[in-house]
Amino acid sequence: MKTFEQMIDGYRNFRAGDWHEERERWAELAEGQSPQVMVISCSDSRVDPAQILDVAPGEIFVVRNVAALVPPFETTPGRHGVSAAVEFAVQFLKVKEILVMGHGLCGGCKAALTQDLHGNEIGEGGFVAHWVDMLDEAREPIAAQLGTDGREAELAMELEAVKVSLANLMTFPYVADKVESGELSLHGGHFAIADGILRVLDETSGEFKPAD
Structure with a gap:
């Protein structure tokens, strides 16, 4: 490296x-800048959205964080980095589409699934644990059906995390308004590192299908 x-x-x-x-x-x-698409993706060093989507500088507005998560809309005091990026992209850049792109072997989703970091002090995983705990509710049925160990459960958590972020995006009033008016479209995706396949969420079936 x-x-x-x-x-x-x-x-x-x-x-x-x-x-x-x-x-x-x-x-x-x-x-x-006048990008048409915003991409919300993971900070993982292996999944650069510009490389995966083969775009040039200026073509996508990107925010990256642990597990590609979007928190729900809040007005409480705090430093809302993802919310600020969404606000800027939608209200000022007026992007037409938002893609939430999860990925395979995501450490953040694995932490959400296993909850190994829950209860840890700040500086020892506490920040990560508090960030991914927004997936706790989505985790419950996965853990009950598939357990919290193994690739099948991890993949289920990764896919569900994308759906959680898409649902949270719709809690932003200006996002929901523009989606309902047709000015904005939301998309979900999952990039598998091992085989290089991008799967896109089919809104009708709720399943992720290869983009090939």
């Missing part, structure tokens, strides 16, 4: 290569 210094070398290659060759495009982006 590359070190920071090696990444700086990579920047120099980018500056001399792609950036220079697409100078006109970067000059256009310097004037502002």
